[in-house]
Amino acid sequence: MARVILSLVVLSTCICCLPAARDNKGTEFILTFLENLQRDRHNPKLFIACPHQSGATVTINTPSNGASTTVQVTYGQVKKVDVDRVAVELRGSVKSDKAVHVTSDVEIVVYGVFAESMSTDAFLALPTDVLGTEYFTPCASIRGYMPAEFGVVGVHDGTTVNIVPSQAVTFDGQNYAAGQAFSVGLSRFETLQIQATEDLTGSKIMATQPVAVLSGNMFTACGLPGSGDHVVGMIPPVDTWGKEFVTVPLTKHTAGDIFRVIAARDNTHVNITNENTKTLNAAEFSELDVPSDEYRHVASNKPILLVQYSKTGSIDQTETDPFMMVIPPVAQFEAEYTFATVDLISDQADTTHYVNLIIRSSNKAGLLLDGHRLPSDTVWHDVTGTDFAAAQVEISAGTHTVRHLSPNVNIGLFSYGFTYPESYGYPGGLRLSRIAASCSTTTPVPADRVDNDCDGRVDEELLNGIDDDGDGLIDEDLANSNCAGNRDQYRTCLQNRCRNLVP
Template structure:
């Protein structure tokens, strides 16, 4: 494979950079901070536009001494029109915040904040909806000195949403938010890609546990978590749990939810870590193959450690960190569904069971739903003995040297 030709444009200043990236290579491109940084609770033009002639993986990295984080950038073809935001508890004088990026001209964005906010000089109470018009590459940011988790964002056309805190310590709600903190951010998947089943994995190095938040998008959502009492959430409500560092949890829900993991402050257990926020993919969105990159932390590059858990990638050095999902599908498993003819690896929930491409073409009911070969993954050559030779030849032709 010859690689990719990637173009990065910052519309606010008109600067365009084109780079060639070979297969398996990670190339870093710095953009002007003034051109891309959202500031205040206002409308702006701080988008970053990235195009490529082949599929690529993109990470957004905010690298600052003792306050870094990163996110997995989502491609425009999987963006949606409904979101709920995860943030974190407020520490000191640093706000919770979320941003929205317009992808198409003439988009109307409606925001229902979970806390009182001031936007563009106007005051809005918690639960009071307000609308903002966005054209392509226009942006808005909403900030508040209270936790904005559960704020609802809807749009007339697909938009991108990022959420987090300017500086978070990530201690449980009700505890004093004291200790080393970080900027935390994630790019949020739209509601129609949320799931009903998750597994949690403790972060290495930490001994004082990890925080998780379950955010609901629908009323009367029942949430069941290993070793926790069943909870019922309404749309925009969230459940926070503090899970010991030696425990794994299984999370299921009656309606699609968003699960977010938080690395606590290093002061929670005196470890060489720091806060970050990371979206945990639902089991139904797991992929079979991932390509990902690590992030250089500034505080102490020599002692920085990078780690991979089952569904995530993250790194630590005291007092700095980053974390994001190593990869995930973004099939619309939570959208209204109609059964469709099975096409292998079409990333569509053909049988409307909330899972995607989970069957092999083998005449067996792999997912136990009483149907056979109804939602097909990419089959391997052994799955079809009659075409084994042709399958192998085609596979060899597609091998990357």
């Protein structure tokens, strides 16, 4: 008994000393806003959600004009904060100082929302503790009218950013050919934006210290000529990319969705349902036009980035419009989400909001939306060749939570919405474990967001003396049980959680 008590004390001590989990929640964010074609004088916004019952005190600074504001964020609500457009929007292919600095006393979720008339998109912000030094950009000029673009934000003073554009660009008045490397020095809160009329997908960014990267297009149709939108996403660093993905079509569209697969390493083999194997070298990408009734599995031998694009509503005469959404790999799915919808400008009364959900088929029954089981009429679609199932669920405007009864069951969640001619889309959240970095085995601590056993998965075991993931090891990479860390008590704890469920 003394040994058990000592083990629990050691485990508790380890948990208390853990750094913040590697995911999209954080206490510091440094970001910016890429240029939006529409100039109807609408300010960009930050949408801030707090997953803590106690709420959060959040301070937003815009260094370029010295403005600062502090707000209180209440649990279960979205706090919307305008930021001055002139102070935060990047313009042209130049270096500037248009950063936004967000700090909080507890972990929060932050979205950047650039809602303009007929030109809206939003992105899930990534906190500074998960940013990296290597990126490849997934821009969008798919039948676009306006420049593809990407932006970089300095997080630390004395950072050198090395850029290899995939197309010819002009930056700060200097011309650079496709593939010609050049360097830019950034201090903390300094920014740069690069634009080109040709597609900048596959441009490489290497920095001497972590930076934030956003990528997209000033205004694009994403399909046949028709209505367009500003599209943008905040891009995860290469060391968090994965090797397995599931694609889910977007509600309302009938003419399919566009997906792009981007490689970070040479000789990357990509296998996709209903497609021939594709071999990509570093910075190369493959584009897919996936029908609206197909759910596909994507697997590779080396880390890749997957991005989904909503097409113009003109292509299938639907009340939709373009947006860009980073698709997290299966290994970076979360066990619990707090996320928010976006208010669109053109017709808020006619705006509809959705989530796409992905989960292993055997775990569907334990899924909870806002503490309740999913509606009984939810339609699940099996993903061919896998044990995953996916569903599209309409949700109300506001803040929502999704979780599973079991803490080691992970869920893919993508949030998006439409009103003609505007839209938005982003992942509801994701882990940002360094699953693509070199790995060495480490001592398991519950919910540390570390691949303790170097199997490409994170926190997949329960502390229960059972081989939950079937790899021959027991309790080697632990999820957060939300229960006592004692194997003998775990079953009783889990049963009590089930009894207390909201029906």
